[in-house]
Amino acid sequence: MKHTIALFGEAEKGRFQKPHIIKDLVQLVEALGHPPLESEGLFFAIQALLYKREIVYFRVLEEGFSSPDYFQGMKHLEDKERFPEIRALCLPGVGDESILRASEKIRQIYSAFLITNQKDMYDYLTS
Numbered sequence: 001m002k003h004t005i006a007l008f009g010e011a012e013k014g015r016f017q018k019p020h021i022i023k024d025l026v027q028l029v030e031a032l033g034h035p036p037l038e039s040e041g042l043f044f045a046i047q048a049l050l051y052k053r054e055i056v057y058f059r060v061l062e063e064g065f066s067s068p069d070y071f072q073g074m075k076h077l078e079d080k081e082r083f084p085e086i087r088a089l090c091l092p093g094v095g096d097e098s099i100l101r102a103s104e105k106i107r108q109i110y111s112a113f114l115i116t117n118q119k120d121m122y123d124y125l126t127s
Contacts, residue, residue, distance in 0.1 A: 003053050003054070003088075004054040004085040005053050005086070007055055007090040008057075008060050008063070008069070008073055008090070008092075009035075009060060009090075009092060010035065010039040010041055010060060011035065011036070011041065012034045013032060016061060016069055017069055017073060018059070019073070019083075020032065020055075020057040021056055022054070022057055023054050023055075024049060025049055028055070028057075032057060039093070040092035041092055041093070043092075044092055054085070056077075056083055058072075058073035063092060063093030064096060067098065067099060071102060074103065077089075077106045077110075086112050087110070088113050088115050089103055089107055089110075089114055090116070091120075093117075093120060095120045095123040
């Protein structure tokens with residue numbers, strides 16, 4: 001069984017609000033380039049690829065703040081026929097309640113879990 005992670009993050013290049021299907025590290029660099037400073041999306045992508053997971057990467061303008069990018073990406077993910085194997089949704093840098101609330105629908109569709117970082121989870125739980 002293939003395990004795919006849907007991941008939202010910043011990147012040096014690649015189209016916004018479009019799913020980038022990534023299967024290996026070479027493809028990741030060719031499609032998305034290097035990570036901007038203080039961005040975590042591509043670092044999570046590298047970790048997932050090293051664990052032999054496929055990535056559906058959505059490039060956002062600013063991690064945690066570019067709501068239209070997140071909402072459009074999640075709209076793509078509503079099509080379970082197109083993305084049948086999503087096992088996790090990774091939202092590094094996101095503490096915005098509206099984005100996290102929108103992610104609940106996607107996680108329910110796929111029975112997927114949320115991957116985030118410690119800081120963002122703490123901010124969400126204490127807000």
